[in-house]
Amino acid sequence: MKILKQIAQCLETGDDAAVPPLVSQALAEGLVPKTILDEGLIAGMNTVGERFRIHEIFLPDVLMAARAMYAGMDILKPLLIRSGISSRGRVVIGSVQGDLHDIGKNLVGIMLKGAGFEVIDLGNDVGAEKFVAAAKDHGALAIGMSALLTTTMPVMKEVVDRLKAEKLSDRIKTIIGGAPVSKGYADEIGADAYGYDCAQAVAGVKKLAEAVG
Amino acid sequence: MIDFPLARLQPLPAAVYAALGLKSGGSPSPRSAALLQRALELFRENSEPRGICEPVAAGEFAGIYAGRGQNAPDTPLTGIFQRAASLHLFAFTLGARISHAIGLLFEHDDFALGAVLDAVASVGADNAGRIAAEWAERQVAAENSAAADRAFLYSPGYCGWHISGQEKLFASLRPERIGISLNTSFLMNPLKSISGVLVTGTAAIHRFSTVYPFCDQCKSPACRERATARPA
Numbered sequence: 406m407k408i409l410k411q412i413a414q415c416l417e418t419g420d421d422a423a424v425p426p427l428v429s430q431a432l433a434e435g436l437v438p439k440t441i442l443d444e445g446l447i448a449g450m451n452t453v454g455e456r457f458r459i460h461e462i463f464l465p466d467v468l469m470a471a472r473a474m475y476a477g478m479d480i481l482k483p484l485l486i487r488s489g490i491s492s493r494g495r496v497v498i499g500s501v502q503g504d505l506h507d508i509g510k511n512l513v514g515i516m517l518k519g520a521g522f523e524v525i526d527l528g529n530d531v532g533a534e535k536f537v538a539a540a541k542d543h544g545a546l547a548i549g550m551s552a553l554l555t556t557t558m559p560v561m562k563e564v565v566d567r568l569k570a571e572k573l574s575d576r577i578k579t580i581i582g583g584a585p586v587s588k589g590y591a592d593e594i595g596a597d598a599y600g601y602d603c604a605q606a607v608a609g610v611k612k613l614a615e616a617v618g
Numbered sequence: 619m620i621d622f623p624l625a626r627l628q629p630l631p632a633a634v635y636a637a638l639g640l641k642s643g644g645s646p647s648p649r650s651a652a653l654l655q656r657a658l659e660l661f662r663e664n665s666e667p668r669g670i671c672e673p674v675a676a677g678e679f680a681g682i683y684a685g686r687g688q689n690a691p692d693t694p695l696t697g698i699f700q701r702a703a704s705l706h707l708f709a710f711t712l713g714a715r716i717s718h719a720i721g722l723l724f725e726h727d728d729f730a731l732g733a734v735l736d737a738v739a740s741v742g743a744d745n746a747g748r749i750a751a752e753w754a755e756r757q758v759a760a761e762n763s764a765a766a767d768r769a770f771l772y773s774p775g776y777c778g779w780h781i782s783g784q785e786k787l788f789a790s791l792r793p794e795r796i797g798i799s800l801n802t803s804f805l806m807n808p809l810k811s812i813s814g815v816l817v818t819g820t821a822a823i824h825r826f827s828t829v830y831p832f833c834d835q836c837k838s839p840a841c842r843e844r845a846t847a848r849p850a
Contacts, residue, residue: 419649419730463640465650468730475727503803508720508736515729556781556803602639 408434409445412477416449417456419469424477438484442521446477450519458604464512471515478518492523494614497540498549499527501560509583510551512603517549520607522614533563540577546617547597547610552583561586562594569595578613582606620753622667622710622746628658629741637737650734657734661742666713668796671706671750671816679705679815682786683779690778694826695817702819703758703767709793710746711811712739739810747771747812754816768821773814774804778832787813 408431415423424446431441453470456462496517500510507529514524525543527535531550540548548568552558561581568574580598581591582605591599598613600606631654635646646654674682679699683689699705716739723732754769774783784804788794791813798811806813817824828836 460641460644463635463644463646463650464638465653465730465734466647468733469649469653471729472727503801503805505801505805505807505809508733511724511729512733554775554781554803554805 406431406436406444408436409441409448412441412445413449413452416446416470416473416477417452419466419473421469421473421476424473425480428477428480432480432484438481438488439490441477442481442485446474446481447519447521450474454516454520454604454607468512468515471519474519493521493611494546494617495523495525495543496547496549496610497525497527497536497543497545498551499531499536500529500551500553501557502530502532503557503560504552504554505529506551506553506583509553509603510549513549513551513582513600513606516603516607517610520611522610531560533560533567536564537567537571537573537577541573545577547578547580547613549580549582549600549606549610552581552586555585558583558585558590561590561596565595576617578617580606580609580613620669620671620750622669622749624662624665624667626749627665627667627712627742627745628661629738629745633741634734634737637741638734650730653731653734654738656731657738660719660731660735661716661738664713664716664719665739665742666715667710667746668713669708669710669746669750670791670793670796671708671753672791674705674707674790674815676700676702676705678790679707682707682790683783683815685774685780685783685786688780688782690780690830690832692830693778694830695772695777695779695815698772698819698823698826699815699817701823702817703762704754704818706750706754706816706818707787707791707814708747708750708771708816709787709791709796709798709811709813710743710750711793711796711798711806711808712743712746713797713810714808717809743810743812747814751816751818754818758818766820767818768824769816769818770824771812771814771816773812778830784813787815 412427457467498514500507514526517524536548550561578597581596582600588599598609600609720736751769758767775781781804799807
């Protein structure tokens with residue numbers, strides 16, 4: 406459909422003013438919200454994500470695309486909810502206790518929403534108990550944790566250990582990231598995935614979503 | 619007193635693009651370039667730069683550097699500060715207003731501008747370290763006519779100096795006077811703040827081989843200290 410391609414293209418160029426009227430036009434043409442979401446907005450974001458991954462574009466371009474996606478979602482979201490169409494899954498995210506840095510975590514959240522996930526952002530300075538409680542309350546498939554300080558990284562292990570102790574680790578997965586965090590550390594504490602950057606984090610959550618089913 | 623003029627704190631575009639992950643040789647889109655100009659305006663409007671710097675004797679600094687005893691067993695700074703011509707404890711902040719401005723941009727879904735302003739502020743705060751280092755170099759040159767001396771800022775949390783070292787550094791320097799506080803994780807608030815020790819000495823004392831275990835995990839291979847240490 407031409408209109409869906411136009412939506413995807415406007416998203417790729419970060420034209421947040423053009424996306425809402427195009428989404429409205431697509432609805433007026435009789436397209437269902439889920440199709441507009443999947444073949445317009447998410448298709449556009451997927452292209453943006455891939456171009457970012459291969460360094461054809463860089464972060465501000467991705468974020469402008471995300472803003473355009475949000476503008477389109479403002480129209481679609483009530484319709485999707487009314488139609489009973491669910492997201493790809495819920496992900497709880499936050500910066501761990503003691504850490505006030507949240508830019509990296511925010512970027513991951515924005516990218517996850519762009520990929521069709523529902524994001525519950527707990528903010529910063531989040532303790533292990535709160536992460537696990539929120540994941541249970543919201544039926545999240547994964548918990549994403551960010552740490553910028555070596556001193557706060559142990560909270561990540563606390564979350565992993567709590568999930569194991571409560572026998573939740575099969576259905577609530579963990580993904581970690583942040584400057585001092587590494588794949589080695591993720592393996593060491595038993596986290597399910599590691600994201601070097603926001604693009605890797607989204608790819609990691611997609612894999613976790615497939616694993617959880 | 620060190621003066622921190624905004625014109626000198628304001629980062630160069632290339633440094634901001636690098637901080638945002640633009641690969642060397644890459645060129646930003648015209649829209650990204652426009653965002654940077656807007657972010658620089660916001661940086662100038664919202665920065666409230668304040669810094670303090672005080673001399674410290676090597677013996678006293680040894681106690682501060684030891685911190686809670688959590689440093690890596692072997693660190694480059696141990697060998698560097700003992701050979702310095704002068705040492706100054708240093709702290710600087712851009713103030714709380716700029717962090718608030720960044721938060722507001724994200725709240726209003728202006729992610730791109732928020733991320734660019736965040737990068738501008740981070741690079742701007744780092745620039746304060748360079749300004750302070752140049753000030754320290756001038757001090758030593760005035761006292762000793764040692765114009766070739768170089769100063770670099772070394773900070774807790776880097777190069778094996780455990781971040782808990784902030785505790786003793788703060789107890790000695792008292793950056794609370796300029797509005798910087800520490801949380802229980804030794805994180806500075808406002809976020810766009812830097813601290814550490816300015817070590818002034820010959821260029822040779824700053825050189826070290828990047829063979830320490832923490833060098834392998836370092837995600838800032840272009841940091842000032844290591845860039846200086848590497849052979850041309």
